[in-house]
Amino acid sequence: MTPATADDPKTLVSTNWLATHLKDPDLRIFDASWYLPDMGRDAHAEYLAGHVPGARFFDIDEISDGRSELPHMAPPVEKFMSRxxxxxxxxxHQVVVYDGMGIFSAARVWWLFKLMGQHDIAVLDGGLPKWVADGHKTTTTPPTIRDRHMTVKTEPQRVRDVTEVARAAKLGDHSIIDARAPARFRGEAEEPREGLRAGHIPGSQNVFYQDLLNDDGTMKPPTTLRTIFKDAGIDLQKPAITTCGSGITAAILSLALERMGKTDHALYDGSWSEWGMYADLPIATGAT
Structure with missing residues (x-):
């Protein structure tokens, strides 16, 4: 496993990198901010109030599978391409995606592009808060948009459904890594979505996504990330499945694994929103 460099246009780039490349003709930027209801923030309103110059707004809830009852599931290929x-x-195009938290929902869009076979995409390290803190300007001016064709070749190995995760949990042949807060993982805190049981997938282990980030919202270096995963008891020799509440913060784990040079990882798209809903799926509580 070869860890990524500090500025890697396929995983993570700094605010200085983005500022240097801001006027590149083939650069495209997304504001992919998304917030939980209890955060009390309006992502689109914040985008309109100020965004990185040239950024488009990526609506995670709209660019999803509208046929699914689960939140923001990966969209059909045709919908993704048309959007x-x-x-x-x-x-x-080289794509850079950021959010208003630092690294939160942007990683989800990074994973979605990878799922669609698009590799020239990176998350802005530290997101909009770091961009502003580093003295870079924002704008309210909308970008100029011209149609561009996208060739999509999906990479199904990057996603897992509930049947595949259940099988992996039973066989123990994957490292299933849960990004939720420890109290939710242990089943000691109520789930934010109504009707979900509390606990975690049997055999899964907990790496809280915030533990992978520095105080300024940037991601810790690959050597530190590796230590965090190992200290959590993760067997990095096994293929990994990342999971969380609804497939958002699981992508932060996926991004961290990719930064570490581990490529055999997939995201459980339904995550606890699906697993916690069905009484016939087993759950575990307490620490692993």
Whole structure:
């Protein structure tokens, strides 16, 4: 496993990197801010009030599978392609995605692009807060958009469904890593979504996504990330499945694994929103 460099256009780039490349003709930027209801924030309103110059707004809830009862599941290929074309993002573009928390929902869009076979995408390290703190300007001016065709070739190995996760949990042949807060993982705190049981997937282990980040919202270096995963009891020799509440913060784990040079990881898209809903699926409580 070869860890990524500090600025890697396929995983994570700094605010200085983005500022240097801001006027590159083939750069496309997304504001992919998304917040839980109890955070009391309006992502789109914040985008309109100020965003990185040239950024488009990526609506995670809208660019999803509208046929599913589960929140923001990965969209059908055709929907993804049409939305990207409408926003002028396509073949040959380097994409940078950020959010208003530091690293939170942006990683989800990074994972979605990878699922769609798009590799030239990176998360902005530290997101909009770091961009502003480093003295870079924001704007309220909308970007100029021109249609661009995107060729999509999905990479199904990057996603797992409930049947595959249940099998992996039973066989123990994968490391199932849960990004939720420890109290939720242990089943000691109520789930924010009504009707979900408390606990975790049997055999899964907990790496709280916030433990992977520095105080300024940037991601810790690959050597530190590896130590965090190992200290949590994660067997990095096994293929990994990341999970969380609804598939958002699981992608932060996926990004961290990719930064460490581990490529055999997939995201459980339904996550606890699905697993916790069905009484016939087993759950575990307490620490692993």
């Amino acid at each position: 990207m074309r409408a926003m002028g993002v396509g073949d040959g």
